[in-house]
Amino acid sequence: MEKLHGNFYADRSPVYELFILMLQVSDYKDPEKDTYHKPEIEKMNQWIAEQRKSLPEHILDELNVFFHPDSFFGLSMTQVVYQFNKYGDIEESLEFLKSADAKKMIYFFFNTGHNSLENESIIDNPSEVHKHIKNSTLTLPEKSKLFYLYFDPEETKERFVNLIQHCYEQLYKPIKNQLETIHTQGLENIKRLSGQQLKEIIRFDSHSDEKLPETIVIFPSYYHQDNSVFSYASNADIAISIVGMQMIEDKMEGTNTEEKVIELARALSDSKRITIIRELNKAPYYGFELAQRLNLSSPTISHHMNILFRLGLVTTSKYENKIYYEVSKEKLKQSLAEMTDLLT
Incomplete structure (x- = not known):
């Protein structure tokens, strides 16, 4: 190691x-x-x-x-x-x-x-x-x-x-x-x-x-x-x-802006992901807690989180021996600004 x-x-x-x-x-x-x-x-x-x-x-x-x-x-x-x-x-x-x-x-x-x-x-x-x-x-x-x-x-x-x-x-x-x-x-x-x-x-x-x-x-x-x-x-x-x-290579090289915007648009076209982001904007939650609040299974939460994580829209932090999800508001604003710049 x-x-x-x-x-x-x-x-x-x-x-x-x-x-x-x-x-x-x-x-x-x-x-x-x-x-x-x-x-x-x-x-x-x-x-x-x-x-x-x-x-x-x-x-x-x-x-x-x-x-x-x-x-x-x-x-x-x-x-x-x-x-x-x-x-x-x-x-x-x-x-x-x-x-x-x-x-x-x-x-x-x-x-x-x-x-x-x-x-x-x-x-x-x-x-x-x-x-x-x-x-x-x-x-x-x-x-x-x-x-x-x-x-x-x-x-x-x-x-x-x-x-x-x-x-x-x-x-x-x-x-x-x-x-x-x-x-x-x-x-x-x-x-x-x-x-x-x-x-x-x-x-x-x-x-x-x-x-x-x-x-x-x-x-x-x-x-x-x-x-x-x-x-x-x-x-x-x-x-x-x-x-x-x-994922490691993409992080090293950086990702093409157009590809990022396309992936962002796809991610935000799903109502469950919008709901997850809105719920996490209220407060951070750990996985089981978020699944219960949204009446979704943990596998469903995990699936959508993988997509949001890949875009950097959701991050995690440790508190009292639990890993909590939270929205990266700065990244969300940056991503939406990139989308606006590309389309205008």
Whole structure:
């Protein structure tokens, strides 16, 4: 791990890259014909589509269970493998997961970007677990899925480990060396970013390091393209951001103004995003709280936030061990001014 600016560090992780690849394969949909993609992203999407077709039906079913974008239970392992220093080697990580306590693994499935179980003690109380799942903002199919996984922890653990093993052998291992080279370049690119650019990359826009987590580690991801995944462990005050290399390169090069305006227009054409911005203009909220206030599922909030984050319209800040969303009013004004300048 290399220290960057202030609280920021950067490292490589084949384990996280495998998780992102599995998420992409699980969530792959044929792109719309009028959607533009850069040639390198188009090539990657074609490869992902081919790999998806090559996988057995039961593996696709398991990907849908553990890496569905409405819950991505598998990504709850991000903090676990980091804190046990098992993120640098997939085979070591697999051995670690095989020896892990099954019930503890299920507990981590309750702590993803779409769900949070702050009181670990209820994990042994089925009625309390049922109440927690029922009141969560997961979609109904994902609630049912989590409840089923909870009641059979040993089988759940075996299924999850077998899925990781299969995807490693079939999808990742054949191109392991190429990905190592790509990750090395990605790490070098991250090291060229300024402190402010690093804050923007991980969705923080604070000029004071006091509001940042104590440790922030950025991992480059080839397969995450121009998106990112953010994981925060309040007990350790550690934030992990898995950032697509296209996002890093865009930050380095700057984005064409016309492209930014077009993306802004698309983003603001959705009524839910307008509602989110208006609600956050009243006060900052953390994810679950915002989902409840707007009567939306956490996955829906996450989907729209990714778009608003990419444009810099929404940022995050830490307060009392929670990550809060807030509107960047200056960025919003700047973006609308750029749109006016381009059109007049």
